[in-house]
Amino acid sequence: MPELPEVETVRRGLAPFVEGARIAAARLNRPDLRFPFPQDFEKSLTGRQVVGVSRRAKYLLFELDSGINLLSHLGMTGNYRFYEGAIAEPSRYRQPDVAERHDHVVLDLAAPDGAHRTLIYSDPRRFGFMTLFSSPADCPFLKDLGPEPLGNQFSAPQLAARFRGRRAPVKSALLDQRNVAGLGNIYVSEALWRAGISPTMPTGALVDSAGGAKPALEMLVAAIKSVLEEAIAAGGSTLKDFRQSDGAPGYFQHNFDVYDRADAPCRRAGCNGTITRMVQSGRSSFYCPVCQAESG
DNA sequence: AGACGGACCTGGACGC
DNA sequence: TGCGTCCAGGTCCGTC
Numbered sequence: 001m002p003e004l005p006e007v008e009t010v011r012r013g014l015a016p017f018v019e020g021a022r023i024a025a026a027r028l029n030r031p032d033l034r035f036p037f038p039q040d041f042e043k044s045l046t047g048r049q050v051v052g053v054s055r056r057a058k059y060l061l062f063e064l065d066s067g068i069n070l071l072s073h074l075g076m077t078g079n080y081r082f083y084e085g086a087i088a089e090p091s092r093y094r095q096p097d098v099a100e101r102h103d104h105v106v107l108d109l110a111a112p113d114g115a116h117r118t119l120i121y122s123d124p125r126r127f128g129f130m131t132l133f134s135s136p137a138d139c140p141f142l143k144d145l146g147p148e149p150l151g152n153q154f155s156a157p158q159l160a161a162r163f164r165g166r167r168a169p170v171k172s173a174l175l176d177q178r179n180v181a182g183l184g185n186i187y188v189s190e191a192l193w194r195a196g197i198s199p200t201m202p203t204g205a206l207v208d209s210a211g212g213a214k215p216a217l218e219m220l221v222a223a224i225k226s227v228l229e230e231a232i233a234a235g236g237s238t239l240k241d242f243r244q245s246d247g248a249p250g251y252f253q254h255n256f257d258v259y260d261r262a263d264a265p266c267r268r269a270g271c272n273g274t275i276t277r278m279v280q281s282g283r284s285s286f287y288c289p290v291c292q293a294e295s296g
Numbered sequence: 297a298g299a300c301g302g303a304c305c306t307g308g309a310c311g312c
Numbered sequence: 313t314g315c316g317t318c319c320a321g322g323t324c325c326g327t328c
Contacts, residue, residue, distance in 0.1 A: 002321060002322085003321060003322090006321075033303065034305090034322095034323085034324095058321095058322080073321060073322080074305095074321090074322090075304095075305090075321090075324090076305090076320070076321055076322055077305090077306075077307090077320090077321085077325085102306085115315085122304080123305095124306050124307070125304085125305045125306050125307085125320090126304080126305055126306080127304070127305070127306095127322060127323080128322090166297080166298090167297075167298080167299075168298060168299090168300095169298095172298080172299085175322090175323095177323090184321055184322070185320095185321065185322085186321060187321095237321080238322060239308095239320075240307090240320075241310075241321095242321075260320095279297095281297095281299070281300070281301095282300070282301070282302090283322095284319090284320090298328105299327105300316085300326105300327085300328085301325105301326090301327090301328105302324105302325085302326085302327105303323100303324080303325080303326100304322105304323095304324090306320105306328100307319100307320095308318105308319085308320090309317105309319080310313105310316105310317085310318080310320085311315105311316090311317085311318105312315090312316090312317105
């Protein structure tokens with residue numbers, strides 16, 4: 001489900017619901033997701049106020065008034081839904097198609113005005129996980145992440161320094177969260193198409209002999225930013241089960257130029273190519289073999 | 297360094 | 313209707 005735009009969409013939906021609320025009770029319906037919940041997980045949450053909800057890469061971060069933070073990764077199928085009022089009073093936010101047997105975490109919240117709210121984490125495949133941390137520098141999931149692609153630290157020179165002399169295909173390098181944090185299989189394919197770069201191009205071919213970014217790398221950085229910004233504005237992409245927190249699907253999947261468009265015509269003006277699916281490192285890459293260059 | 301397969305899981309789509 | 317096979321937005325780990 002979730003790459004950066006989907007996680008950001010979830011964050012924006014959740015923030016007004018949980019910020020300022022107190023966690024009156026935390027219930028786990030099983031001992032683990034992808035990993036076991038930490039010791040004292042419920043105890044660390046109970047009674048705490050949620051100060052804010054932020055995002056780093058594909059992680060949701062709930063800041064608590066104790067100084068402890070709850071880190072939540074949605075894996076492939078994780079999702080949050082919430083109810084105004086007690087759980088026995090389903091609201092319009094209810095998603096009838098979400099099986100309750102995959103509800104793994106239930107938080108009873110007390111809103112600032114005292115109203116009862118319920119936040120539920122559901123995750124059919126359980127590739128998601130939750131943990132607690134105090135300082136990002138000490139959190140193993142956060143400490144090695146590369147820059148946020150929509151932040152000021154992400155730039156062509158920065159990527160050039162990471163890519164210089166490397167022979168890994170650019171598709172793999174962009175999925176490596178140490179180079180840039182938050183891209184996944186969909187938006188990497190889309191950004192490479194926008195930049196006219198083949199997914200198999202060695203990253204070193206995007207760097208000139210002085211270690212600077214070639215024009216293609218400048219285009220790639222711009223393409224990553226534009227596709228992510230547009231996807232966030234569209235509420236993310238819904239392939240199967242992603243939902244915004246009000247239950248609405250994302251809309252950006254209608255704007256895919258290559259992802260899941262195998263055998264369809266390339267949309268680039270003047271290009272007569274056909275979108276092709278290939279497998280790299282066991283994952284699908286979609287690209288146009290005519291207009292996406294194999295070398296810098 | 298990096299490619300690859302397998303691992304973790306469930307469910308939907310498809311072919312027969 | 314059912315069964316087998318393949319596929320899926322992510323990441324981690326071991327091996328060559």
